Amino acid sequence: MSSHRIAVIDGDGIGPEVVAEVLRVLDAVAEPAGFEYETTLFPWGCRYYVEHGHTMPADAIAMLAHYDAIFLGAVGDPRIAPEEVAGVGPVLAIRFGFDQYANIRPVKPLPGAPYPLARPAPDAIDFTVVREATEGIYVGLGGRFAPDDPQVAEIVAMRKVFEQSSEIALQTGVFSEAGSRRVIERAFLLAEERDGRRLVTSATKANAMKHGMSLWNDVFADVAREHPDVQSEWNNIDALAMRFVLKPESLDVVVAPNLFGDILTDLSAALLGGLGFAPSANLGDGHFPAMFEPCHGSAPDISGKGIANPTASLLTLAMMLERLGEQAAARAVEDAVRSVVAAGEVRTPDMGGASSTEEMGRAMAGIAAEMLAER
Ligand code: IPM
């Protein structure tokens, strides 16, 4: 019998609420699917920050390295910790620490989920965003400087308004050849696995970001040449954002630098019915655990009310089970989620219903277990 060790960071806000449903569904499917698992809860995030002055301990990455996978609910609570603390805390530290360079965000609307567009029909949309997740503007280089600081003398001289400022900030992005290549390569491999169109669209912006994005474009062209069986194209990020709304059915696999991918995937979450429906996986090359987290944040506005939609987390659980090699369990969880959303009887308020997070989780757990038992 296979056995998996899973590190769980439930985090802040609605994080613990949706993670409770993930654990419920995991518990329901493990036995009928024939695997064992062990979870360890790490209480990291903003509450931990308030007590300890940092969002996780210094040896957190070493601790997590012993696990087969990491499931993260959500981190962030502006009421108790500044925004820049939450982000650079667990989420980015884990992505960077385990070199999880490919953030995979599938966009396939579920029948029955709220859908915002007049056209196309939701079932015409089925694409995946592969977001670079370890470099670009996220590396955190730069600083805040007084205009008379000799370190920024040349920069301040570039513009009158810089000189007139009480402070200027530099935020430096790093785009590497190998870092771009590995994620672009992954996007092409994913396109090869998918039925149908086999198209990779690159999100770029060389007309304004001439260094980083021209390197990205060169690597993209190079990788595209190595995959003649896959079609390829590039779109500037602004035009691509419009296409996500006007012609989302024309997309198959989208590969994007870190920040562009971040923004695009909240936009694509809207196509799914909101952030409550958007799953994601952070994958590296397999030496280290991957991290699975819903795209949504901690939603402090609805936290504590028990009304967060657990769909995104449970679809994320399905991605984790698939990655752990538990295909049957993964399919059962995904199908159970689909069937509850399609039936529309148990619906959280974001779907226009009055059900709780727990009611939806219980419904999904029950169906997933039944499906496995029937096999
Ligand atoms: C996401 C989030 C994170 C990101 C934040 C929490 C740092 O928005 O996973 O999309 O920007 O990557």
Ligand code: MG
């Ligand atoms: Mg985001």
